[in-house]
Amino acid sequence: MARRVSGRRQLVVTLIAWAIGLAIFFPILWTILTSFKTEAEAIASPPSFLAFEWTLENYAEVNSRSNYPLHFMNSVIISLGSTLLGLLIAIPAAWSMAFVPAKRTKDILMWMLSTKMLPPVGVLIPIYLMFRDFGLLDTRIGLVVVLTLINLPIIVWMLFTYFKEIPGEILEAARMDGASLWDEVVYVLTPMAVPGIASTLLLNVILAWNEAFWTLNLTAAKAAPLTAFIASYSSPEGLFYAKLSAASTLAIAPILILGWFSQKQLVRGLTFGAVK
Amino acid sequence: MLSPAVLLLLGWMIVPLSMTIYFSFLSYNLLMPGMEQFVGFANYEFFLTDPAFFEALANTLLLVGGVLVITIVGGTALALLLDQPMWGQGIVRILVIAPFFVMPTVSALVWKNMFMNPVNGLFAHLAKGVGLEPFDFLSHAPLFSIILIVAWQWLPFATLILLTALQSLDQEQLEASEMDGAKFGSRFVHIVLPHMSRAITVVILIQTIFLLSVFAEILVTTNGGPGYASTNITYLVYAQSLLQFDVGGGSAGGIVAVILANIVAIFLMRMIGKNLEA
Numbered sequence: 001m002a003r004r005v006s007g008r009r010q011l012v013v014t015l016i017a018w019a020i021g022l023a024i025f026f027p028i029l030w031t032i033l034t035s036f037k038t039e040a041e042a043i044a045s046p047p048s049f050l051a052f053e054w055t056l057e058n059y060a061e062v063n064s065r066s067n068y069p070l071h072f073m074n075s076v077i078i079s080l081g082s083t084l085l086g087l088l089i090a091i092p093a094a095w096s097m098a099f100v101p102a103k104r105t106k107d108i109l110m111w112m113l114s115t116k117m118l119p120p121v122g123v124l125i126p127i128y129l130m131f132r133d134f135g136l137l138d139t140r141i142g143l144v145v146v147l148t149l150i151n152l153p154i155i156v157w158m159l160f161t162y163f164k165e166i167p168g169e170i171l172e173a174a175r176m177d178g179a180s181l182w183d184e185v186v187y188v189l190t191p192m193a194v195p196g197i198a199s200t201l202l203l204n205v206i207l208a209w210n211e212a213f214w215t216l217n218l219t220a221a222k223a224a225p226l227t228a229f230i231a232s233y234s235s236p237e238g239l240f241y242a243k244l245s246a247a248s249t250l251a252i253a254p255i256l257i258l259g260w261f262s263q264k265q266l267v268r269g270l271t272f273g274a275v276k
Numbered sequence: 277m278l279s280p281a282v283l284l285l286l287g288w289m290i291v292p293l294s295m296t297i298y299f300s301f302l303s304y305n306l307l308m309p310g311m312e313q314f315v316g317f318a319n320y321e322f323f324l325t326d327p328a329f330f331e332a333l334a335n336t337l338l339l340v341g342g343v344l345v346i347t348i349v350g351g352t353a354l355a356l357l358l359d360q361p362m363w364g365q366g367i368v369r370i371l372v373i374a375p376f377f378v379m380p381t382v383s384a385l386v387w388k389n390m391f392m393n394p395v396n397g398l399f400a401h402l403a404k405g406v407g408l409e410p411f412d413f414l415s416h417a418p419l420f421s422i423i424l425i426v427a428w429q430w431l432p433f434a435t436l437i438l439l440t441a442l443q444s445l446d447q448e449q450l451e452a453s454e455m456d457g458a459k460f461g462s463r464f465v466h467i468v469l470p471h472m473s474r475a476i477t478v479v480i481l482i483q484t485i486f487l488l489s490v491f492a493e494i495l496v497t498t499n500g501g502p503g504y505a506s507t508n509i510t511y512l513v514y515a516q517s518l519l520q521f522d523v524g525g526g527s528a529g530g531i532v533a534v535i536l537a538n539i540v541a542i543f544l545m546r547m548i549g550k551n552l553e554a
Contacts, residue, residue, distance in 0.1 A: 010360075010361055010362055010363070013357065013360045013361070013362045014362040014363045014364065016357065017357055017358060017360075017362050017365075017368045018364065018368055020354065020357070020368075020372070021367075021368040021369075021371035021372050022371060024371060024372050024374070024375060024428070024431070024432075025371040025372070025374050025375075027375070027383070027386055027387065027390075027391065027428070028374055028375065028378065030386075030390060030391075030398070031382075031386050031390065034390065043396040045396075045401050045404070046401055046405065047398065047401055089280050089281050089284060090281055092280070092281075093280070093281035093282070106549070108282065110545055110549055112281075112282075112285055113545065114541060114545060115285050115288065115289050116485075117485055117537055117538070117540075117541035117544070117545075118289065118293070118534060118537070119488060119489050119510065119530075119533045119534055119536075119537045120489055120491075120510075121489070121509070121510045121513040121514060121529070121530045121533050122293060122296055122530040122531065122533055122534040122537075123292035123293055123295075123296060123530070124513065124514065124517060124518070124526070124530060125295075125296060125299060125517050125523055125526055125527055125530065126291070126292035126293075126295035126296055126299070127292055128517075128518065129295075129523075130292075149284060149285070149288040152281060152284065152285060153285065156281055206377060209379065210377070210378075210379040210380065212379060212380040212381055212491070212492035213489065213491050213492065216381075216491070216492055216495065217514070217518065226379065227379050227380070227381050227492070228381075230379070230381040230382050230385060231381045231385075231492070231495065231496050233385055233496075234381075234385060234388075234495075234496040234497070240389075241389060241390060241396065244385060244386075244389065244390075245386075245390070248382040248385070248386060251379060251382055252377065252378050252379060252382055255377050255379075256374060256377045256378070258377075259373070259374075259376065259377035260370050260373075260374075260377075263369070263373060263436065266373075266376075266436060267436055267437050267440045270433070270437075270482060271437060271478050271482065275437050275440055275441055275474075275475050275478055
């Protein structure tokens, strides 16, 4: 990486990169800024960039008028619930495939991946009808189940690639030193597995938080997470830009922050370990 | 220890999918319960000869292809740029990848209202500022507008993965070629591009899987219109089954979508499978 370059060239590169970076980020920045404007200022022509009267009334209004806290909690419960349930199912599976690989392990992994390639519309109708018949439409538990299944292949794969990097010899060494099975699990394996599990958790919370096919099709009012709540702004009445911006800022802020921490894991998780 | 995960996924795959296949051979409308009857391939015939299907298929290909071109070319350029030494590299990286974390409904609505709206959007203000007539993006170029929105969401993904691949490039090799007098162009074509080809293939395949199923962006911006101008296969199946309650026709469309996705999936699986052995 340490290539010598002239100061001038670095200055030019820096300027171009910052300009492009800011341009790509601009829609998000604009949304955040608009969320602090009044509705009148939000559509004023020409628009003001920073010189407007900053207000928090949109946040207050979004919170009081709509049932924003409910939808936010739905997002938290659905994304965290489906991820934790997925981990519970996937950890034993990934563990056994990484440490006790059988002849079929690779086939099973590939087959799991293939379920992820099933386009959701292929199963939309049966899932919708089953949900209707079992009273699961517009319930959090229904969405938790669907999102768990959707993301299970990614969870298994990510865990598998992390677990595979834990050297088996270290277990033998521990055994030689007289560690019991319990000691092995608690003092040797767990500390080494925790970072991988944490990364997997992070990425899957992000994916589940932003999932916008099943959440839109299977929820109405009660269990709608933020993706579906924001979609209700697509047919608004009257002035709504500032309120849309406030609701959007609140919806993306937590995941934006989580996402910035998970850059590395993102590459690995989304390419199923094909690019590291 | 493996079985719970396998059984669950097996159930998730087989039960609904076989139900979709079964429904696709029935004349079955939710508004007329109890009237289901076996109709053979009539639903497929109807779906595959419907002009809307061809329009949706063309839109799907344009959407996938357009976004792929923008994100691969843009992502490669951005990755090359971000790989250079600069001040504040970490911050620029954060700015560039941010759109990936924005949920689809938010990014679609923000672009639709605050940028592309012909009266109050920022693009309209800009156009008026330089004396041009504002352009109504979503009614006059609906598919193009959706391609732009989706490309904005996926550019970070391509950039991040291509940058990761670029950073594993052997610098000594580059320096040696530089000393041998190779120009930037030939270094890029003969050293950088071959090194990144695998990552580019992975990006293409993974994005294709997701892009074939673009849904929320269409739902909240154009509802597939005007006419079928921005309807893709996913949206067409959704409209047929949940808006027109035609379970049989929608199921046939769903199976067609599964077959299309499988064609891509075969290539992707082969790539990843190879990597697993290495």
